[in-house]
Amino acid sequence: MHIMLYDAHTHLHEFLDSRIAEFVREIMIAAVSDDYPSSRRTIDLSNNYENIVPCVGIHPWNVDKVGLDELRQVEKLLSEAKCIGEVGLDRRFVPQTFNRQVEFFQTFVSWARDYDLPLNIHAPDAWRDVLEMVRRADVDRVLFHWYTGPLNLIQELRDYGYYISINAAIKIQEKSKAVAKEAPLDMILLESDGPYEYRGITLEPPMVKDAARIIAEIKGISVEDLWDVVSSNFSRLFNL
Template sequence: MTVVDVHIHLAEFTREKIEEFVSRGYILVGVAEDYETSLKVLELRDSYPENVKACVGIHPWSLRNLEDYTRELELVSQLLPDADCVGEVGLDKKFVPETFHQQLAVFRELAGRAVERGVPLNVHSAGAWREVLEVLGELGAKKVVLHWWTGPLNLLLELSRRGYFVSVNAALKVQEKSRVIAREAPLDALLTESDGPYEYRGLSLSPSLIPEALQIIAQIKGLAVDELERAIYRNFTRVFTA
């Protein structure tokens, strides 16, 4: 089984754990929260180039702890030429609405640079689904993964029309909304993720939960697991190697 984790915070895992995932042949798209984790993810990609793609970015939550986000933005921007992807970036009106103005400035800048370079965006959109889509549309973004998408179902058609992808988290085991997204999202727009390491409703999220998630998704969509696995891998290649 080829496990694709399109959104994982690799810098927070030990080398031993990452090597365990790599030994299983997992494909890991590492996202960053700030300059330091961007550097770390790039280093991990260089250590495991067959299995790891490296995203650089500034997480919307990180802006709470930055006195000078413009300096952080400048530093992360310098890493873009070596990155496979820009992320984690985006907007969040659910958990950190107080920094929305700064979030918007950072997201516009980094997303614009990703579009210029033709690299994918790995996007956070909690509570700001429409605002995220508006920015992406204005910039003409083509390669987009909307991670752990739990937004309105009526936007799925718009996402599909644009050629964007949604990643379903392994938490669908305990999260009904993710199971609904797995059912409603077109197969050719679907990816899988863990967002690990993260504790969610008693689950310790990591790539090791994705095989079970694939079984759940396959059952929901009425597919054989190997058919679903091939479709997700095909979607991954459309984003990251096309």
């Protein structure tokens, strides 16, 4: 039996077209963007290949490199997008631009509400800041990507109907194993964040298979049952 796999967060625009064609044969991918040019490429890829959910946005690491005019360019792509991302706040890696990150993220949160699109969010050491901003704006569909935040925040995220994604790095990252154990199945998605390099591993979409095996074992269910749940979570989040 052929099982469709799901990757809720990958920078597909960074891969060669030949690799993308290979990935999307068996994986439904939420493709995130980092700025206007990558957002444009992500939209183009989604027009060329099935199984791509295009997300447009400006990564918090880039907010000091772009002007507000780039926000207006990204907004013009929203009619073709299925999601806003990768957007968010980051106190861990770029704390020096935090105020500007908030300014940009506030715009993305407003768009999510106004255009009824989900948010694919980056939030290292800013999990609660992000939660408070999306709650205040009444945004319904939110994914906290590569969740490594406080375990005691997970139930609160679930109470709001939000999702977390567990990265394929779970095979070497103990915090991700703890998150997988704590998080209820109905809020879990899997991701690669490819082609990000983590502790010597270049992450790629097919690695969600290994992540699924590990999480299924932690949860005491079959891999097939795990993919069933992930499939329905993915469909609800992205309104497929």
